Amino acid sequence: MDNFSNGRLLELVYDGRTYEFLEFIRIDRICENTYITLKNVITTEMFTFDEKKIRSIRMKIHPHSLSLSKKRESSCRK
Template identity: 45%
Template sequence: MNGFTKTDFYELIYKNERLSFLQYIRKDIICDVCYITLKNVITGETMTFDKSEIRGLRIAGDEANAS
């Protein structure tokens, strides 16, 4: 999950839910837990995800590259 950019859009599978049109905001590590914050550019909603629960993450249009 290194190499995020502020200009790419991401698709995410989190707890069996697929989310699209996400833009990277930031990565935080709190008490040894890594969190990724993304913003849905369509709705404006900002969401924070526990990295260990992410099942798939890709740049929109690329092959899945969950890590």
């Protein structure tokens, strides 16, 4: 849940469908194929994607959760 609290998560478009709130788990290479496993931090659902079918992947910064983590950090420093 750390990645969700610091606001840095992945958004992926795979085979025409968008997946959000993902954190990286691992990469597997089997023969000539590469698979990426990601976890939805909200539902805890795990997804394994064939790298060849990924249309886009990007880091998403969620401003609301980022501002909450900064407030927590500043209150801890006092």
